[in-house]
Every structure is written in C-alpha cells, then in structure tokens.
Amino acid sequence: xxxxxxxxxxxxxxxxxxxxxxxxxxxxxxxxxxxxxxxxxxxxxxxxxxxxxxxxxxxxxxxxxxxxxxxxxxxxxxxxxxxxxxxxxxxxxxxxxxxxxxxxxxxxxxxxxxxxxxxxxxxxxxxxxxxxxxxxxxxxxxxxxxxxxxxxxxxxxxxxxxxxxxxxxxxxxxxxxxxxxxxxxxxxxxxxxxxxxxxxxxxxxxxxxxxxxxxxxxxxxxxxxxxxxxxxxxxxxxxxxxxxxxxxxxxxxxxxxxxxxxxxxxxxxxxxxxxxxxxxxxxxxxxxxxxxxxxxxxxxxxxxxxxxxxxxxxxxxxxxxxxxxxxxxxxxxxxxxxxxxxxxxxxx
Amino acid sequence: xxxxxxxxxxxxxxxxxxxxxxxxxxxxxxxxxxxxxxxxxxxxxxxxxxxxxxxxxxxxxxxxxxxxxxxxxxxxxxxxxxxxxxxxxxxxxxxxxxxxxxxxxxxxxxxxxxxxxxxxxxxxxxxxxxxxxxxxxxxxxxxxxxxxxxxxxxxxxxxxxxxxxxxxxxxxxxxxxxxxxxxxxxxxxxxxxxxxxxxxxxxxxxxxxxxxxxxxxxxxx
Ligand SMILES: [Zn+2]
Numbered sequence: 001x002x003x004x005x006x007x008x009x010x011x012x013x014x015x016x017x018x019x020x021x022x023x024x025x026x027x028x029x030x031x032x033x034x035x036x037x038x039x040x041x042x043x044x045x046x047x048x049x050x051x052x053x054x055x056x057x058x059x060x061x062x063x064x065x066x067x068x069x070x071x072x073x074x075x076x077x078x079x080x081x082x083x084x085x086x087x088x089x090x091x092x093x094x095x096x097x098x099x100x101x102x103x104x105x106x107x108x109x110x111x112x113x114x115x116x117x118x119x120x121x122x123x124x125x126x127x128x129x130x131x132x133x134x135x136x137x138x139x140x141x142x143x144x145x146x147x148x149x150x151x152x153x154x155x156x157x158x159x160x161x162x163x164x165x166x167x168x169x170x171x172x173x174x175x176x177x178x179x180x181x182x183x184x185x186x187x188x189x190x191x192x193x194x195x196x197x198x199x200x201x202x203x204x205x206x207x208x209x210x211x212x213x214x215x216x217x218x219x220x221x222x223x224x225x226x227x228x229x230x231x232x233x234x235x236x237x238x239x240x241x242x243x244x245x246x247x248x249x250x251x252x253x254x255x256x257x258x259x260x261x262x263x264x265x266x267x268x269x270x271x272x273x274x275x276x277x278x279x280x281x282x283x284x285x286x287x288x289x290x291x292x293x294x295x296x297x298x299x300x301x302x303x304x305x306x307x308x309x310x311x312x313x314x315x316x317x318x319x320x321x322x323x324x325x326x327x328x329x330x331x332x333x334x335x336x337x338x339x340x341x342x343x344x345x346x347x348x
Numbered sequence: 349x350x351x352x353x354x355x356x357x358x359x360x361x362x363x364x365x366x367x368x369x370x371x372x373x374x375x376x377x378x379x380x381x382x383x384x385x386x387x388x389x390x391x392x393x394x395x396x397x398x399x400x401x402x403x404x405x406x407x408x409x410x411x412x413x414x415x416x417x418x419x420x421x422x423x424x425x426x427x428x429x430x431x432x433x434x435x436x437x438x439x440x441x442x443x444x445x446x447x448x449x450x451x452x453x454x455x456x457x458x459x460x461x462x463x464x465x466x467x468x469x470x471x472x473x474x475x476x477x478x479x480x481x482x483x484x485x486x487x488x489x490x491x492x493x494x495x496x497x498x499x500x501x502x503x504x505x506x507x508x509x510x511x512x513x514x515x516x517x518x519x520x521x522x523x524x525x526x527x528x529x530x531x532x533x534x535x536x537x538x539x540x541x542x543x544x545x546x547x548x549x550x551x552x553x554x555x556x557x558x559x560x561x562x563x564x565x566x567x568x569x
Contacts, residue, residue, distance in 0.1 A: 046557075046558040048557055051421060055424060055428075089417070093421055093425050095384055096422045097425045099388035100427070101429050101433055103391050103392055103402060103426075104402045104430040105402075333389045333392055336384060336385050
C-alpha cells in the first residue's frame with residue numbers, strides 16, 4: 001500500500017474550501033473550511049463572498065490536511081483540483097492554488113470534473129467501483145443521472161434537472177417553512193416527526209407524456225410551487241401550517257422521483273450498481289428509500305457516509321488517484337476553470 | 349514577483365542585491381479574461397528563462413491590487429501557495445505603486461487603473477514617488493477633482509488613458525500597468541532585512557455584490 005500514489009485534492013467549486021489527501025483508495029486527510037454561515041443571511045450562496053473566503057482559507061486548510069495525513073507536499077505524487085463545473089470565481093481560486101502548489105513543488109496537476117469526483121469518493125469507502133455503474137448526483141447545484149463506463153475516461157449523462165436542483169428545492173421549501181439555510185438537514189429533521197403521506201405533492205416528469213422526452217430528467221420547480229400554494233392556502237385560511245407533515249410529504253416526493261428514475265436507469269441498462277452522491281445524498285430518507293427499493297430489483301446501492309457526500313477535497317483526491325492509476329496524462333499548466341464543464345469530460 | 353491586478357498578467361524573476369534590484373526574466377501578457385490560464389505558465393517560464401528552480405527563490409512579492417477581484421485573486425493565491433510550499437516569506441505591495449512610483453518625476457502624479465463600471469482605482473504620488481492619497485475607487489470625475497486638490501499635473505496608467513477626457517490631465521505613456529521591477533524595488537528593503545512575510549490581503553476597496561434574499565413572494569393570485 002505504501003507504494004500506491006499519494007494524491008492531493010483541492011475543491012473550491014461552491015462554498016466549501018476542501019483539501020483531501022489519499023493514498024490509493026485510503027483516505028488520509030479531509031480538511032474543510034466552509035463559508036456557509038456567511039451566506040445564510042442571503043438564503044443562498046453569494047459567489048463573491050465564497051471566492052473571498054476560498055482565498056483566505058486555502059493555505060490554512062492545506063496546512064491542516066498535510067498535518068492530518070502526516071505528510072509534506074514533497075511526498076505528494078500528483079495534485080488534483082476541481083476545474084468545473086461550479087461558480088467561476090470560486091473555481092478559479094482553487095485552480096490557481098493547485099497550479100501554485102504544482103509549480104512550486106514541481107508536481108503534475110490534474111484538472112478534474114466535480115461530478116465525476118462525487119462518484120469517485122465512494123471508492124474511499126467501498127473500494128473499486130464496478131463498471132458500468134449508474135450514478136445519481138444530487139446537491140444544491142446539480143441533479144444528474146449518469147452512466148459510468150470508465151470513471152477515468154467515459155461518463156455519459158442520462159438526464160438532469162430541467163429547472164431547480166434537488167438541493168435548491170430543499171432550500172426554497174425550508175425558507176417557506178421558516179427553516180434555516182441550507183434547508184436539507186432541517187427538512188430531514190422536521191420530516192422525521194411528520195407523515196410522508198399527509199399531502200400528495202406532485203412528482204415532476206413522471207407522467208407518461210413527460211417520460212417520452214424526459215425519462216431520466218428531473219423537475220422540482222412545480223413541486224416547490226405546489227408546496228408554496230399549499231402552505232399559503234393554510235396561512236390565508238388562518239390555519240396553522242403542519243411543518244413536519246409538509247416537510248415529510250415534500251421530502252417523500254423528491255426522494256420518490258430520484259430513486260424511481262435512478263432505478264429505472266439501472267433496470268433499462270441492465271446495470272446493478274447505483275452510486276448516490278452530492279449533498280442531498282446525506283438525506284436520511286433518500287438513503288433508506290434507495291436501499292429498500294433497490295434491494296427489490298437486485299441493485300446494489302453505494303452511498304458514501306454523509307461527510308463524503310457533501311463537497312470536499314477527498315473526493316477530488318479520490319478521482320485524481322483513480323486517474324493516476326489508470327495512466328491518464330496530467331493537465332497542462334494553462335488549464336482553465338470551466339464553470340460549465342461538460343459531464344462527459346472527466347479531466348482536462 | 350507576480351501581479352494580476354490589471355489586464356496585464358505579470359511574472360518576473362528579480363535579483364535583489366545589496367546595491368540594486370535587477371530583473372533576470374520577465375513575462376507579461378495583456379488579457380483581461382485569462383489570468384487563471386496565463387499566470388502559472390508564466391511563472392514556470394521565467395524560472396526556466398533564468399535557469400532557476402523554485403527552490404532557489406528567497407521571497408515572493410505580489411501586487412495586492414486594487415483590481416478586478418477575480419483576476420486579482422489569481423496572483424495572490426499563486427504567491428501565497430508558492431510561499432507556503434517553499435517556506436519563504438511573501439510581501440504585498442499596492443499595485444498602483446507599481447505605476448505611480450516609477451512615473452513620479454518631481455511633480456505630483458495621478459496613477460489610475462480601470463475598475464470597470466465606469467470607475468477607476470486611483471492614487472496620487474508626490475514628486476518623489478511617495479503615495480500621498482489613495483488607493484481609492486471612484487468615478488474618474490471624483491478622482492480628477494481630488495487630483496486637482498493635490499496639484500497633480502500629469503496622469504499615468506491604463507485608467508488614465510481610458511478616461512483622459514474626464515481627467516483633463518496630460519497622460520504619460522508608461523508605465524501603463526504595474527511595473528514588475530518597481531514593485532520588487534518597493535519590497536526590496538523588507539527582502540534585504542529578512543523581514544517576516546505577511547498574509548497577502550487583497551485591496552478590494554468594494555464590498556461584494558450580495559443582495560439579501562427577499563421575503564417569500566406569494567404564488568397565489
Ligand atoms: Zn457537489
């Protein structure tokens with residue numbers, strides 16, 4: 001194991017500054033600094049605030065990661081960094097940092113896809129990924145279904161959200177219910193005391209007419225509006241809003257669609273491995289529902305522990321490690337930060 | 349030495365000795381949209397041009413701005429991360445000093461760079477090149493008024509070229525962008541003395557554009 005490559009990963013695509021270090025599939029360090037509290041009062045991530053926070057956090061976060069792993073930068077074999085997709089200005093801080101480290105320490109650098117990294121992080125917990133696999137990636141910034149034939153080279157998008165990201169819907173409904181930002185954990189907590197069948201909220205893009213053109217796509221904006229209408233109607237009638245029931249019913253609708261479409265993708269392609277990643281994958285109901293329903297279809301669900309589901313540096317290091325092991329060539333030093341990096345590009 | 353506070357992305361390898369400061373290699377590309385792509389290869393190139401290794405570096409000097417945020421951060425994060433890896437001090441210099449200081453020749457001078465949104469980052473230097481006002485960000489008209497109060501007779505920098513009409517001052521051709529050697533000179537005392545490095549805090553001068561989320565808008569008619 002000691003001769004497996006030692007890889008450093010840097011993540012700054014949104015509001016988390018992450019530096020992770022892995023050796024092969026073994027996680028050695030996962031240091032994180034978050035600016036989430038600075039965004040809370042705006043009810044969403046403010047790009048310039050996130051970029052400023054990354055600049056302040058990157059050096060101390062790197063120090064912590066190196067200390068945690070008990071290595072120096074001279075020991076590192078390669079540096080991986082999220083080059084997209086994400087917030088342009090935020091990505092640029094991480095990419096420039098990775099290059100600064102790479103130039104000064106004379107190491108190769110890999111610019112990698114954030115979404116592929118969400119898939120790769122699972123290898124730190126469950127070992128090498130069986131290929132092909134289906135991946136469901138759900139967070140505040142993305143909601144995608146992909147087919148992974150070769151995590152180092154070939155990822156195919158099957159579908160994605162046509163409006164809001166799943167995590168965004170959680171944030172908006174949380175605000176509607178007077179819960180704090182980010183909404184995911186608070187909805188999850190409230191929902192535990194509620195009845196998921198109390199209110200029949202719509203399941204976006206699941207009607208037969210929608211399935212024809214959007215079989216693997218998601219839509220959460222109609223659901224969000226339905227929740228808003230329901231809550232407002234109660235408020236106008238002077239009735240109390242049953243927060244736990246609304247949270248549980250909303251969460252059930254989101255999870256039902258996500259799990260249903262992910263398993264449909266598995267079934268239709270004859271693939272029996274489903275990886276779930278991204279911040280929404282930390283949702284307890286999504287995890288339980290996926291396990292339960294997948295078992296019935298003979299599909300094995302792989303979901304990393306919640307701390308690895310949200311954005312972090314370890315996921316980037318995990319993908320870097322996979323690329324190095326697969327013999328993929330490093331990126332050039334002029335690699336760009338690409339806020340709209342396509343899913344099909346694993347590394348640049 | 350790195351500066352990315354203006355459309356000019358600059359990297360230079362400078363030798364600081366007891367009796368002077370000399371450039372051994374320098375790369376500068378003017379492209380307002382590609383700081384992130386350009387800077388690291390240029391750092392690599394100046395090291396190669398001077399036949400040096402990163403480990404040969406004794407200190408890193410960075411222009412702290414003011415400048416458009418996204419590009420400015422590229423230079424500062426590059427300097428900070430390199431300093432961290434190499435275990436060498438980093439020193440910050442106001443980027444406008446790299447324009448105003450070398451332009452001073454006996455009379456007060458206004459240095460201005462483009463701050464976008466019809467504003468300029470500006471500072472005023474006395475005849476010896478000492479900064480006596482700024483750095484600030486204002487409309488060119490406000491900068492011109494302040495410059496008049498300080499008896500400025502000439503302007504310099506890309507912001508001065510761009511808003512020459514409003515400023516109403518003769519514009520000196522060079523330096524148009526922060527001069528690498530000038531910035532290194534302004535840090536030379538600290539480098540020679542082996543002064544402790546400092547965190548590279550950008551001179552943003554503007555608060556982030558952040559609109560607080562408004563209350564929920566009703567969906568029912
Ligand atoms: Zn993510």
